[in-house]
Amino acid sequence: MSLKYITPSERFKRYLPKDYVELIDYGPFGKTQDEAGPGNMGQFKELVEEHPMCSGCWMAYYIRLIFASLPKPEETVTIGTAGCGRLAISQAAVPFIYGNYGDQNAMASGLTRAFRLRFPDKTKDVITIAGDGGTMDIGFSMTMHSWIRGEKFTTIMLDNEVYGNTGGQSSGMSPKGAVLKMAPLGKDFEKMPATDLAKAAGCVYIVRMSPTNIKKAAKVIRRAIFVAREVGPTFIQAYTSCNIEYSIPTEDVFADAKAQEKDRFTFDEYMTDAAKEVIERVEAEEKAAKKAKKAMEA
Amino acid sequence: MSYLDDGRPQPVKKLVDMDYLLNEAPREKHFITGAQAMAEAVKRANVDMAIAYPITPQSEVMHLVGDVFAQGHIKEYYRAEEELGTMSAIAGASRAGVRLFTATSGPGLMRGLEAIVSWSGHRVPAVLGILTRVINAPLSIQPDNIEMAYMMHCGAVMLHAENQQDTFDFTLAAFAIAEKVDVYIPVAVATEGFFVTHAKGYVDMMSEDLGYLDFDSVASPVPAMDNETPPARIQRDAPVQKSNFMSYLIHSVWQQEIWDSNKRAMKYIYQYLGGPIEVQNPEADVFIVASGCAAAQAREAWRYAQEDGLSVGLIKVKAIRPFPADEIRDVVKNAKALIVPEHNIIGWLCKEIKATIPNGGIVVEGPRVYGGMTLPVELIMKEIHDALGLEYDLQL
Numbered sequence A: 001m002s003l004k005y006i007t008p009s010e011r012f013k014r015y016l017p018k019d020y021v022e023l024i025d026y027g028p029f030g031k032t033q034d035e036a037g038p039g040n041m042g043q044f045k046e047l048v049e050e051h052p053m054c055s056g057c058w059m060a061y062y063i064r065l066i067f068a069s070l071p072k073p074e075e076t077v078t079i080g081t082a083g084c085g086r087l088a089i090s091q092a093a094v095p096f097i098y099g100n101y102g103d104q105n106a107m108a109s110g111l112t113r114a115f116r117l118r119f120p121d122k123t124k125d126v127i128t129i130a131g132d133g134g135t136m137d138i139g140f141s142m143t144m145h146s147w148i149r150g151e152k153f154t155t156i157m158l159d160n161e162v163y164g165n166t167g168g169q170s171s172g173m174s175p176k177g178a179v180l181k182m183a184p185l186g187k188d189f190e191k192m193p194a195t196d197l198a199k200a201a202g203c204v205y206i207v208r209m210s211p212t213n214i215k216k217a218a219k220v221i222r223r224a225i226f227v228a229r230e231v232g233p234t235f236i237q238a239y240t241s242c243n244i245e246y247s248i249p250t251e252d253v254f255a256d257a258k259a260q261e262k263d264r265f266t267f268d269e270y271m272t273d274a275a276k277e278v279i280e281r282v283e284a285e286e287k288a289a290k291k292a293k294k295a296m297e298a
Numbered sequence B: 001m002s003y004l005d006d007g008r009p010q011p012v013k014k015l016v017d018m019d020y021l022l023n024e025a026p027r028e029k030h031f032i033t034g035a036q037a038m039a040e041a042v043k044r045a046n047v048d049m050a051i052a053y054p055i056t057p058q059s060e061v062m063h064l065v066g067d068v069f070a071q072g073h074i075k076e077y078y079r080a081e082e083e084l085g086t087m088s089a090i091a092g093a094s095r096a097g098v099r100l101f102t103a104t105s106g107p108g109l110m111r112g113l114e115a116i117v118s119w120s121g122h123r124v125p126a127v128l129g130i131l132t133r134v135i136n137a138p139l140s141i142q143p144d145n146i147e148m149a150y151m152m153h154c155g156a157v158m159l160h161a162e163n164q165q166d167t168f169d170f171t172l173a174a175f176a177i178a179e180k181v182d183v184y185i186p187v188a189v190a191t192e193g194f195f196v197t198h199a200k201g202y203v204d205m206m207s208e209d210l211g212y213l214d215f216d217s218v219a220s221p222v223p224a225m226d227n228e229t230p231p232a233r234i235q236r237d238a239p240v241q242k243s244n245f246m247s248y249l250i251h252s253v254w255q256q257e258i259w260d261s262n263k264r265a266m267k268y269i270y271q272y273l274g275g276p277i278e279v280q281n282p283e284a285d286v287f288i289v290a291s292g293c294a295a296a297q298a299r300e301a302w303r304y305a306q307e308d309g310l311s312v313g314l315i316k317v318k319a320i321r322p323f324p325a326d327e328i329r330d331v332v333k334n335a336k337a338l339i340v341p342e343h344n345i346i347g348w349l350c351k352e353i354k355a356t357i358p359n360g361g362i363v364v365e366g367p368r369v370y371g372g373m374t375l376p377v378e379l380i381m382k383e384i385h386d387a388l389g390l391e392y393d394l395q396l
């Protein structure tokens, strides 16, 4: 029903906001990645079009990328929390739920289970997208326990290594030594090992990355979602710098993200055998569909 | 009997509306605890999902609800990580359009409060059992209902059960009240831990082969966020995510609507529970006004007063939210004194009543017991005699 329920009947279209109609006609709903995906961002009506995040904010860019990579935006629900990211996530044309700071993975646990009991034969993708503070500090117990319980949804941590939204306080994910608010003498303990924790807690697909390569970042997002559907909890820790609080000049944001690839955000992809099986199957299916389509066109 | 994939049986039930279930279906008498009464109500409420986290004295309720799940009366049940996780998961699950139940006690309520107090704003029509217990230090696990004071200002409907029978009836009614389209906010059903949860009383119950009608995810003022229920919900909260005038405005009108919804619950409290108060001897000079277990003690004091031929009446307050201000004002308009016995130190009911009537000076503060003490009827008798200008030899 989902694609159908967002699609207005032809005769009703002229009464609807133009923005909405364009989203249905030219947006990514029901389309493949080749038709409307990260590779041709800017050439279709995107799910996130405007947001009030700082100019040059790398997190804003990554959020745009997440939405362009969704395998089934018409069947996706996102859950966010307090923090900069929700300013953009809440404006995407995908249902967004906001509870209280840090509760996103508990909300997603309830939501995912309720979806499965109501729609046992359907795919409903639930994704939590929260900051490093929301995921690893205030929400730590809810994050960890959702993984320990094996809840089938995707957790994306927007790791800017700081509490951006409240003005630059140090978080558990800030690097040791960083001088930030509430750590005026420099943070005196190590950055939390988020991916190790995820592994210990039972995540079945885990990636740490600095999303500088659009194709690679999109692939990871999709893999995490495909695996969560069938196998178990999946986790992406993505570097999404805060150029304001870390005083990164806007023009250097990309260079900084590149530099982080060789520093705290070296690419690390972990998957269980069951996760691998799903990834190989789905990607083979996608390839076959692409080939078949090409053959048809020829 | 058929079986579910996980091996649980799938009981065959006749689903009926709440009017029939609560007020017409034939009942049989059982001798059960308050915890059993709450779980038996959940069994008949056709609940989709229950989420549990243990705390004495609530645990007994959620153990039994677990059994009810194992017997196939509930579709999904799990133990969450702690109460904030529990209450947040309830909020999340609610967006999928399902019927939900959880329960907690004192410190658990406090821990989950950040999530609970936002349920009404999120239009979560879940039912919450509150099996009261001391909060604050020093520790006691006994029934003191001070935690209810913290629940009174969040927009939720609140019912306070006197005994095991109330616990059963109020819990069932709660589901119907919460899910009315013109209400659609959570309903909390409170009763005293141990005094009610762990003590047995007579409860008239309808057959467990009856169940409440399925949750209707379409009959909602805010459509489920399931990508299925029209109108297409592309976003729900976005304008509130910014600090601008629109966000202030949206919050204020939204909260007004929550409290209006709370008021609109009153007609359903009449429909299912015969009204928010019970009155005995409406012509009396002196009234005892009480809720929950204190109402049971007040009832006993009222009975003694009747035997002694004293002009004493009883008002049992069943609904704490919406507060039955008009109803109470009307009954006590000619009264000379109101005695308000309570199981907490701050006297939240006393404060409500004082703020409700034009002549608050006639309200006697107490008697109050706290920390989980029992409330001797003699303390109430003493206040009755004082109010009537009579001698009373208080012996405890």
Ligand SMILES: Cc1ncc(C[n+]2csc(CCOP(=O)(O)OP(=O)(O)O)c2C)c(N)n1
Binding pocket: A082, A083, A084, A085, A100, A101, A130, A131, A132, A133, A134, A135, A158, A160, A162, A163, A164, A165, A166, A171
């Ligand atoms: C219970 C609670 N505590 C504190 C806050 C204040 N708060 C809002 S956002 C935030 C920090 C966000 O940091 P992070 O999660 O890393 O997200 P970012 O803004 O960096 O993307 C804090 C502390 C809150 N909203 N709620």
Ligand code: SF4
Binding pocket: A053, A054, A056, A057, A058, A059, A060, A084, A160, A164, A165, A241, A242, A243, A244, A245
């Ligand atoms: S404060 Fe930092 S993370 Fe937040 S929007 Fe600005 S640049 Fe982005």
Ligand SMILES: [Mg+2]
Binding pocket: A131, A132, A133, A158, A159, A160, A161, A162, A163, A164, A171
């Ligand atoms: Mg951050």
